[in-house]
Amino acid sequence: MITEAERWTKEFYQKRGWSEYGPFIRIGFLVEEAGELARAVRAYEIGRDRPDEIKRPAAELKRELIEEMGDVMGNLIMLAGLYDVSLEEMMEAHRKKLTERFEEKRYAD
Template sequence: MEIGEIQKWIKHFYGERGWASYSPFIRVGFLMEETGEVARAVRSYEIGRDRPDETTPPQEQLKLDLMEEIGDVLGNLSLLADLYGISLEEAFTAHKQKLLKRFSPLLS
């Protein structure tokens, strides 16, 4: 799936459930929550949680958990961009241009 198709699918899927109509401030809150879950998943994958009341899942499951959380971040980021009429492709292009401009002199 191309990034534009992904953004369109997310908007439709979340919209069908009434999840796409939240204000930007609420959406940012969801994004931060999901970002925290990515941090927790990375920690679990890299160093574990060291809790006697939890069993450590296999590494494959930890990777699937991380992938799921990254997907949640992408979903919320996509919806936030959509609230401002920004495509993920446009956002990435702007990011790429910024980095090339900033670091091109260093590569010469």
């Protein structure tokens, strides 16, 4: 089942020719966006402590954080699409892996 986010992202990227990039270029974009997300998390949580930057309002920092999360998700959606994997399928595999790996009985004494 394709989500509205997947449908919109694929259509938007396709209109701009961004869907033509292969997996190696796409993973590069994903890593770049993950770095920008890391910077946004740092700014939101602890600031940047630079004399050339003014302190920004929390609402602005949160908006930037959300935008960067979206950029990561957009690239992940496109990468998944290259392998015909839906977000639902991806998250189900993730859930199954973690559930099996961290079963309660493994930690019972």
